[in-house]
Amino acid sequence: MCVEPAPPPPSRLTRRGVLAGAAALAGTAAALSAAGPAAARPTRPAHEGARYGDLVIEGGTLLDPATGEVTEDAVVLIRAGTVDHAGPRRKGAVPGGVPRLDARGQWVLPGLVDAHIHLSTVAEAREAVTKGATSARSGSTTFYQDIAVRELARRLPDQAPRLSAAGVFVTPDMGDSVLADPDLAPLAALQGGVRSAEALRRVVDVNLARGADVIKTRVNERAGLPDQDPLTQVYSYEQLAHIVAAARRGGKGVLCHSYSEQGCHDAVRAGIRSLEHGVFVAERTLHEMRGRGTYFTPTLAAIAGLAESSDPVLAERGRAYLPVLREAVRAAHEMGVPLVAGTDSSGGEVTPIGHEIELMHAAGLSPLDAIRTATTNAARLLGLSRGVGRLAPGYAGDVLVVGSDPLSDVSVLSRPARVVRAGRIC
Missing domain, CATH: 2.30.40.10 (Urease, subunit C, domain 1)
Structure with missing residues (x-):
């Protein structure tokens, strides 16, 4: 099956319907309704x-x-x-x-700023704020719930962090996200998943049409699933370059889930804005990141959390990966690669962003530099350096x-x- 190379036609009905569904799933529609019409229609721009x-x-x-x-x-x-x-x-x-x-x-x-967090509900958003994250960048959600949470934050700011939303994940197997959006549904019939240049552009373009502030993709499989190998590469340099180019046409940057050194290197060369996780990032890639101004979001708390898993595969993975990642963080800091803090919280469990700062310090940053990863550094990454941090x-x-x-x-x-x-x- 071939996907049309043109971006999806703008459809006011489709956009409104899709985002209304996202608001219902996130619970933001109910929260705004309970707050009354003044919250739904702010009078003070x-x-x-x-x-x-x-x-x-x-x-x-x-x-x-x-x-x-x-x-x-x-x-x-x-x-x-x-x-x-x-x-x-x-x-x-x-x-x-x-x-x-x-x-x-x-x-x-x-x-503080949590530069990698998955906020899918009002409860998660509220908990993130009370634990110190007053601004955040989404690491994607299944069905645009982060876009709904962003709108909640704009109307009831004490209920949610100021949020940069990523929409849905650009990944070979998009699962239920494909079937949940009429403009993505044709991708469900693709053999081999979302891999062609046309299909990759389609997912980026639909995300932008739904109002995403940033695009999230991956270069490796997940570390948090025992049946996946996080060193297996799922997108090539050329495929990542298609994603970055499509995002740039919409004026947006790309954050990339990554683990293997080759995957990290391909992602950075393709022009991503920030490298996420990056456990096995090596010196050659760190040099490339410094030259390009690519940010590094190591999500130390998430990797440390693997070591506490009841699953023996995940626990061993966490124990093996954490010291490697700490060394990568230390090397990146000494080399001048901009570091930002992100907890990678998801699934209803919100880690305090302060814990990620603590882990940054343990990896070799001074207390002040560790604090900067969740304030001034993160604000620059999110484009908020004149108002946050x-x-x-x-x-x-x-x-x-x-x-x-x-x-x-x-x-x-x-x-x-x-x-x-x-x-x-x-």
Whole structure:
């Protein structure tokens, strides 16, 4: 069977129907309905959605990840969800009538970014926020649920992270995702799966038509399934290049699930924006990544989690892979490859993004550099560096309050005392 090379025709009815189904599966339609018409139709236009909380956070020790500067007895003033002031107390900086959060004896940081997470439901999105991830990038969902979660975040920002959605996975065997979307259904009859240039472009184009912000693909099989070999390559350099080219035509980047060295190398040469997992990435590929500015999202927490599996194949895989990945992270950092934190949380289990920071530190990064992987570095990857990753005037009013100095003990980031999203205490 041949798939037409042209992108799928725009269909307002199809798009609305598909995304309505995604919203129903994610539970976002019910959440917005329960919140009332004001939530469904924000009255205040703002960059990245409705940012309408007012809050003063005072007395804490403020950390700026960009500079490493520490300010004691600081004040953070958030107006309409955006930082108005962050720094030392100054006369008139704290207006009357604004809700206050006393942070004395605590540390104040920008909300964290989970650059690889699978959010399919309202409950998962809410849990991610309460565990510190106020921004995130999706690692794909089965049926565009992440696009629904993104829309929830824009209308009820305290219920979900600010989200860059990936839509459905570009993979040889797309499973139920193919049958769930009328514009993908013709791919179900392809012998050998989604492999031709036309089929690969079709999946990318449909994702873009549904509103995806980024494209997710793979070069290797999965490590989390005992019957798969994560060193087996499923797409060639040429196939990956077709995916990247189609995404770029839509102005989007590609994140690529990868394990084997050859797979990593092919993916980076094909022009992906970020390498995910990348356990066996080697020096030649790291040099290529540094030259191209390719980001590395090692998802250490996910690999460490394999070692705790009850399945002996997965447990052994985790024990063998984790030290290799730690060394890859250390080498990448020393070489200047930009590292970003992602938990790869999925299936209803949300790992605190602070735990990934802790594992980055254990792999050899300083506490400050480890924090940057979930703040300034991740913000650049997501294209949010002018509004996320710091607490400064004009930035998002997303805040993490922790009980002690994270530069002395990064594990405290896994146990936030308070999380503020768009000026609202979560």
